[in-house]
Amino acid sequence: MPHTTHHQSGHAVQKLAKLIDRDRAHITGEFDISAGYVNLLGSENRASGIGQSIMQSTLYPLIYRPWRALGTRLMLGRSVASERALARDLLDLEVGDKVLDVACGPGNFTDWYGDVVGSEGLAVGLDLSPTMLAQAVAGSRSPNVAYLRGDALELPFADGTFDSASCFLALFLMPDPLRAVSELARVVRPGGHIAIMAPTAGPGPLGMVVRSSNVVRAVSGVTFVGRAQLAAALTRNGLTITTTRHIGMVTYVGAQK
Numbered sequence: 001m002p003h004t005t006h007h008q009s010g011h012a013v014q015k016l017a018k019l020i021d022r023d024r025a026h027i028t029g030e031f032d033i034s035a036g037y038v039n040l041l042g043s044e045n046r047a048s049g050i051g052q053s054i055m056q057s058t059l060y061p062l063i064y065r066p067w068r069a070l071g072t073r074l075m076l077g078r079s080v081a082s083e084r085a086l087a088r089d090l091l092d093l094e095v096g097d098k099v100l101d102v103a104c105g106p107g108n109f110t111d112w113y114g115d116v117v118g119s120e121g122l123a124v125g126l127d128l129s130p131t132m133l134a135q136a137v138a139g140s141r142s143p144n145v146a147y148l149r150g151d152a153l154e155l156p157f158a159d160g161t162f163d164s165a166s167c168f169l170a171l172f173l174m175p176d177p178l179r180a181v182s183e184l185a186r187v188v189r190p191g192g193h194i195a196i197m198a199p200t201a202g203p204g205p206l207g208m209v210v211r212s213s214n215v216v217r218a219v220s221g222v223t224f225v226g227r228a229q230l231a232a233a234l235t236r237n238g239l240t241i242t243t244t245r246h247i248g249m250v251t252y253v254g255a256q257k
């Protein structure tokens, strides 16, 4: 495998490369790591909708971290530290774990997972957006973190590869969010944990309109899953829900396989 010239640790990239299921990734030759992350999608653009296009812009990833921190503080009354502590509890993260951060953006959770799981563990961040991943790689300081360009709807890993997997603030951008939930459940080992944070639609009439509106989806590229729908998807995929917290329009849910 060619050497990576970016900040990202070559050691972690090689650990990640060993975890990738080549059949699922449709890769026969060497992995492309020229941008500092494993790129499984080549130059393919899988952006669907306006929301996705914003994620792939040059500017938004640059301002994402402070923007996300501010939004979380104002809308959810949480600090970055308290949201991370919640993520750690939901995922039951321990030293030595292999953890996957699906739709990792600029790595705002992934890098911190690297600190928690320590040098014996591995934190992998997966995202569709090359510009988000460029930020993630540039800002990465942890030797046991590796990034991957791939699709949450088609995770390139065999069943049970990870001890835990998260997907924060991203299901709403996906054309088939419940398929992403199945994929999260699939790649976690029996006994492993998953954590999801997503804007959800409640049971009321407004919730029903938002949930069922193809117009909202077509114009904005945004999909709101229903709370009950999300819970049912988790149990259907063999998970037991351990924690559910609704804060405003956002739901945090933890589940164990």
Ligand SMILES: C[S@@+](CC[C@H](N)C(=O)[O-])C[C@H]1O[C@@H](n2cnc3c(N)ncnc32)[C@H](O)[C@@H]1O
Pocket (backbone or CB within 6 Å): 052, 055, 056, 068, 102, 103, 104, 105, 106, 108, 109, 126, 127, 128, 129, 132, 150, 151, 152, 153, 167, 168, 169, 170, 173, 174
């Ligand atoms: C709002 S950011 C969330 C970043 C981070 N998880 C957080 O909680 O702050 C949403 C991310 O989801 C990614 N994304 C959307 N659809 C995806 C898909 N199908 N596969 C992988 N990543 C996806 C976008 O590229 C974007 O980086």
